[in-house]
Amino acid sequence: MQENMAFTIPAWVPEGAQRYLAHTETGQSIRDIARSVGCHASTILRQIRRIEMRRDDPLVDAALQALAEDHFTDQQGRAGSLNEPLGIQANDAASKDDEFNREALRILRRLCETGAVLAVAEEMDKAVVVRDTGDSGTARTAVVDCTIAQALALNDWISCDNPGRISRYRISSAGRSALSQLIAEAENKARARNEFGMAEAQSPFQPHGEQRQDRSPHSARRIRYSAAESPLIALARRRDKDGKPFLDETLVGAGERLREDFELSQIGPQVAQNWDHFLSAGGRGSFANGTYAGQGSTDARARVERALSDLGPGLSDVALRCCCYLEGLELAEKRMGWSARSGKIVLRIALQRLKRHYEDQAEKTRLIG
Structure with a gap:
């Protein structure tokens, strides 16, 4: 057989x-x-x-x-x-398997967040990951092809208790184990590239810009936190000295909205796109939508570009790293040369500015009368 x-x-x-x-x-x-x-x-x-x-x-x-x-x-x-011919089949199969591993890693990470489910509607070619934000609110955090969702279900990495017209899947214990294995494989590949002098080449699982800025063999391990949840969710559970949440729901929603547009901008023939120019002040303003014609949603890319440009240097860096690349605050502080425990303050300022940006955008598009 x-x-x-x-x-x-x-x-x-x-x-x-x-x-x-x-x-x-x-x-x-x-x-x-x-x-x-x-x-x-x-x-x-x-x-x-x-x-x-x-x-x-x-x-x-x-x-x-x-x-x-x-x-x-x-x-x-x-x-x-x-x-x-065997060579053609093997190359095509390896490419498809790598694509599946990348997508599985992305979706399983999102499903590990508190209150996250994968919603699949009948006769739709896309499924979405949504997360409960409290007060009967939800936020869409990822979009995935139904073919990938089918593969996750067949591997028993996600499960649904009550299938229907709209089925809701949650990550299973087998899915959490598979996620740990996928992260370990990503780290091993990144470490192998560093050891053989290929640090400039991006690992299939590594977020854009990480290999370029920190080539320590142990640095890839720092992304393990995101197997559980994003930095925004962790900060939202913290309380300030007055007992109020460090990040309220509106700030978390602004960060998730940026993340949603970032995810939508990745859909296309090329999974990862280059946002590195936002991580260095010298490259700002050089991005053009035409550079990535046909690679993902042009509208979503434009919305991300406008939001990051409005934030400006520093604030856009921490927003892109923590909201989109899901970097931990400790790692972001180290790479940006900030003092310990200062990242959460800057991130909150960035989210406040981001919230105001989206409110201004809504005001501009509101119809008169």
């Missing part, structure tokens, strides 16, 4: 799903599959039954249907099937 499927089944497909598809789509008997993989037939039977029972989940069912159509339909004569 493995010889027939090694060049077509993506690496992210779990073992049980591969054997289920081999049984249902190619007609291989359970004993033949067990013999080819070297295990008992009862083990294969349990795996197949477990996958069959999970088909009530709409994302799991859609993922299995898509895999069956793409990799088991007319496999010998179809374009891109086993007749295709």
Whole structure:
């Protein structure tokens, strides 16, 4: 079985799903599959039954249907099937697996935040991650293709208790373990690039600008905090000397709005775009939307550019790092040369300025009368 499927089944497909598809789509008997993989037939039977029972989940069912159509339909004569040269198939499969890992890391990080769910509507090609902000309010924190959501569900990294017209998925314990593994792999790749003199090359998982400014082999570990939540959520739980939240909901909402536009600007053929000019005063004003034509939402890119330009040097740096790249305050302070525990004050000032910017933008677009 493995010889027939090694060049077509993506690496992210779990073992049980591969054997289920081999049984249902190619007609291989359970004993033949067990013999080819070297295990008992009862083990294969349990795996197949477990996958069959999970088909009530709409994302799991859609993922299995898509895999069956793409990799088991007319496999010998179809374009891109086993007749295709091995080198081309291997390169294409590796590229798709890297893309899946990047997206899985991004979405699982967001789902680890308190009150976050992945909302999937029927017959929609996009899903969104929304987070409860309190007082019956919600904030959209990420957008993802439904194909990625299907892969997450098939791997049991997300789960839904009550599927319906709009299904809400939460990260599972297996998803949290997978997130830790993805972060570790990202750190290992970043460290390998540094050791072999490739520090200037951006790691697939590393936020833009981190490798360029801090090449310490241990620096990549500092992003582990974001596996749980963003800096804004942590600061919102803190209290000042009067007992009030250090960041109120309006300030957190302003930061999340910047993050949402930043996420939307990433959608396109190229996942990561270059915002490095906002991290150095000398490059400000040199950004042009035409430079990235066809790569993501032009309107979202323009909104991010206007917001960061309005904040100015210093404030835009900390907003971009903490709200968009999800850097921790300690790491941001170190890289920007600030004194310890000063970052949260500057970040609050930046969010206050950002809130005022969005209020001014709303005022300008308000219709007369």
